Amino acid sequence: MVVKAVIFDMDGVLVDSEGFWAKAELDVFSSYGAQVTDDLATQTKYMTTKEVTEFWHGRFPWENLDVPTVEQEVVSKVIELIQSEDCTMSGIQEFIKDLKSKEYKIGLATNAPLRVADAVLEKLQIRSLFDSVHSSEFEEQGKPHPAVYLTSARQLGISPEHCIAVEDSHSGLKAAKAAGMKTVVFTNNDESIHFDLADYKILSFESVQLSIL
Numbered sequence: 001m002v003v004k005a006v007i008f009d010m011d012g013v014l015v016d017s018e019g020f021w022a023k024a025e026l027d028v029f030s031s032y033g034a035q036v037t038d039d040l041a042t043q044t045k046y047m048t049t050k051e052v053t054e055f056w057h058g059r060f061p062w063e064n065l066d067v068p069t070v071e072q073e074v075v076s077k078v079i080e081l082i083q084s085e086d087c088t089m090s091g092i093q094e095f096i097k098d099l100k101s102k103e104y105k106i107g108l109a110t111n112a113p114l115r116v117a118d119a120v121l122e123k124l125q126i127r128s129l130f131d132s133v134h135s136s137e138f139e140e141q142g143k144p145h146p147a148v149y150l151t152s153a154r155q156l157g158i159s160p161e162h163c164i165a166v167e168d169s170h171s172g173l174k175a176a177k178a179a180g181m182k183t184v185v186f187t188n189n190d191e192s193i194h195f196d197l198a199d200y201k202i203l204s205f206e207s208v209q210l211s212i213l
Helices: 018-031 038-043 049-059 067-084 092-101 114-124 147-156 170-178
Strands: 005-008 105-110 132-135 163-167 182-186 200-202
Touching: 005 147, 018 038, 018 049, 018 067, 049 067, 067 114, 092 105, 105 114, 105 147, 114 132, 132 147, 147 163, 147 170, 163 170, 170 182
Parallel strands: 005 105, 005 163, 105 132, 163 182, 182 200
Antiparallel strands: none
């Protein structure tokens, strides 16, 4: 199998931002009366922002504001944290630049809204390296459904079997596998992490040794 494109997840791969989503959920939804517990928040971890907002509204309905308005409030809070906090994954820019120099097509496939993806790529100053940037907000379903990966491959002009996806979660790996792609799990130096759906593992972007690339 010849790899022609590398498609990256964003949260937990390009940036260490998953704590930002948890903080934004807590701040925004609790301000509208939701009782944000760890147990409930765990259920929303891999949902799209729209799904998360509908989840909390369904359990703790608020009045006077529609779901999309509150959703955008969460997004704005996350962007604010991305812009102000040190969250760049070590070595990621150099890794992507190296892939680009080897003429791989580069894509981004995320459950996060495009506004957040744009903020991340601007912060990392790597927007020009990406041939495709796609969000599940433009699909009927987010990961673990494969739609965001299938569309990304189509935008790159590369068939899925020639794409490899870099993910950090079971949900994302499941989406990429369902799209027919090879998969890499990024563990951020956690050697204990193992996913059956991952074909390869990267501990750190600063010392990548992948025979397939």
